[in-house]
Amino acid sequence: xxxxxxxxxxxxxxxxxxxxxxxxxxxxxxxxxxxxxxxxxxxxxxxxxxxxxxxxxxxxxxxxxxxxxxxxxxxxxxxxxxxxxxxxxxxxxxxxxxxxxxxxxxxxxxxxxxxxxxxxxxxx
Numbered sequence: 001x002x003x004x005x006x007x008x009x010x011x012x013x014x015x016x017x018x019x020x021x022x023x024x025x026x027x028x029x030x031x032x033x034x035x036x037x038x039x040x041x042x043x044x045x046x047x048x049x050x051x052x053x054x055x056x057x058x059x060x061x062x063x064x065x066x067x068x069x070x071x072x073x074x075x076x077x078x079x080x081x082x083x084x085x086x087x088x089x090x091x092x093x094x095x096x097x098x099x100x101x102x103x104x105x106x107x108x109x110x111x112x113x114x115x116x117x118x119x120x121x122x123x124x
Contacts, residue, residue, distance in 0.1 A: 007047040008073065008117060009059045016048050016114035023090045023111065024075050024121065025083065046073070067116040080107045080123030087111055087121065 010016040017036045020026050026045055029037035036048040051062040077083045084098050093112035101108050106122050113119035 003044075005044050005047060006073065007049050007059075008114075009049050009051055009062075010115045011051055011062070012114070013048045013050050019090065019092075019114050020046070020048075023083075023086050023092060023113075024119070025077065025086060045075075065116065068118075073113060073117055073119045075119070075121050077121050077123040080121070083121040083123065084109055 008016070013033055013036050014031075017028055017031070017038065020038050021028065024038075026038040026040055029039040029044065034050045034053040037044055038046040038048065049056065049059060051059065080098075087094060087109055095110040095112055095118065097107075097109040099108055100106070101122075104122070106124060108120055108122045111119045111121070
């Protein structure tokens, strides 16, 4: 079994954690200024890491504004309508949607996340 646990590198781990908790509906599994584990129940879904923490030399270049050009943080959600309401309540920039994707046959909302990452919430 393979489980994806993407690490997202941000300038403010605690603020990003709050955003992912509020908008995506995840919970904190670690907490802290340098590292966070974002959980769905007991499952680790994503990790947050501070750009300035020194233990990983290959996190990327914080001066490059592309923020994962070509990579989206995509979350399948059980209650799409509730996810859209969380997006609206957060005041986050909506890039597209809510819409129905004709290829995947699911509903999607595309949002600008912390540090400029593109975050997609998708569901039925």
